[in-house]
Amino acid sequence: MGAGHAHPLHRPGSTRVHRLSPDIKIVAALAFVISVVATPREAVWAFGLYALLLAAVAATARIPARWLASRGVIEAPFVVLAVLLPFLEGGPRTILGLSEPGLWAGWNIVAKGTLGVVASLLLAATTSGRDLLLGLQRLRTPAPIVQIATFMLRYIDVIAANARAMRVARLSRCHDPRFLWQVRAFATSIGSLFLRSYERGERVYVAMLSRGYTGSLPSGVAERPAPRDWATALTIPAAAAAVSVAAWLTA
Known part of the structure; x- marks a missing residue:
């Protein structure tokens, strides 16, 4: 598979996160995001724990917080929408005249959107473009999408x-x-x-x-990740899933 150019979000490194197999990191990031999305918006404490988990990954991968913050401005349009919701939404009003359902809806967008963006940035920062494509191929992603x-x-x-x-x-x-x-x-x-x-x-x-193209691109030999690599990478999404379950039990 030819993807000779490194994507602009990739930060080369030799940390343990960088060395993990790309398919493992894709699965871990997806599982983490699903846990975040499934969390009830009223469980504010759960989102704080999610942020701590991402901070631990960023520290392990040596990704500066300033770098994440500068690239995270991509969610700015959604933040603007979240800020407007307390003024535009109906329902009960707070002391300041803001809509209570609108405040919760805005918080839901900002909290889950920010965590999802940071998780995606960490995946992109620790995985080259070519490795991301190889990871998708190993996960049996439809060939046209990979191409x-x-x-x-x-x-x-x-x-x-x-x-x-x-x-x-x-x-x-x-x-x-x-x-x-x-x-x-x-x-x-x-x-x-x-x-x-x-x-x-x-x-x-x-x-x-x-040159003989038949509808599929050639790929290198796929090496099976070691079980300990799966265990290491899935620690974060497993903790996130536990937090999500606890949030629903205490809701």
Whole structure:
């Protein structure tokens, strides 16, 4: 499987988390997120314990909190929605005039969304793009999905470079669209970039067929992870599942 470019979220390292098999880490991250989502929103203490579990993983993998915080801004639109819910939601009101159901709904979005984003960032930071694809393949993910992800990862740098080159070409011609009435040039650039990407994809596909492509990509020999690696990686999601069950029992 060819994915020669490292994705921008990967932080190379030699920690124990980095050395774990990618399929184990994918299963662990998914199990952790499921436990978080299944937790009742009223169990505030449970989300604090989840945060401590993620902090332990980040410390073990030597991922700085500042790095996680800067990449976590991707959930900003959901945070804005969560902030608006106490004002827009109906139901009983608090002393400050805020909707009580809206406050719980906003808290639910922020708490679970933040934990899910951090868990995903830790997975991406400790696993290279190629290993993520290998992990998905070992977990019997449908081949078309793995292939689409492979090509997306492989050519995203090429497309980004084309976009930068087109912007430099516009600037060199003293045209830098910044206002609404100048959006036509930007839209034209996007359309041109789409056509270039489509044509490149078609050429790559034809080249693959000429080299014997039959619908599946070659992969290396899959080594079975050791049982102790499974036990190590599943410690965190097992603890999260225990917290989720305890939250429901005390709800």
